[in-house]
Amino acid sequence: MKKGDTTCPRCGAGFRRLELSSKQGTEGEYHCPVCDTPLEVFDGHALVIYRLTIQPSIGTLKA
Numbered sequence: 665m666k667k668g669d670t671t672c673p674r675c676g677a678g679f680r681r682l683e684l685s686s687k688q689g690t691e692g693e694y695h696c697p698v699c700d701t702p703l704e705v706f707d708g709h710a711l712v713i714y715r716l717t718i719q720p721s722i723g724t725l726k727a
């Protein structure tokens with residue numbers, strides 16, 4: 665299992681990223697739940713889980 669931390673480049677939200685290479689994932693994209701910026705494209709070779717750990721401050725949310 666791989667663990668890592670990712671930060672959304674647009675709004676600054678922080679995520680804990682877990683990759684379970686022993687499990688099959690699904691193809692698709694993960695978008696930041698705060699600002700909808702695509703953070704990663706999944707090819708389905710592993711199960712990837714994102715968990716929001718740091719809420720961005722409201723002041724940084726500008727279009």
Ligand SMILES: [Zn+2]
Pocket residue numbers: 672673674675676677696697698699700701
């Ligand atoms: Zn974001």
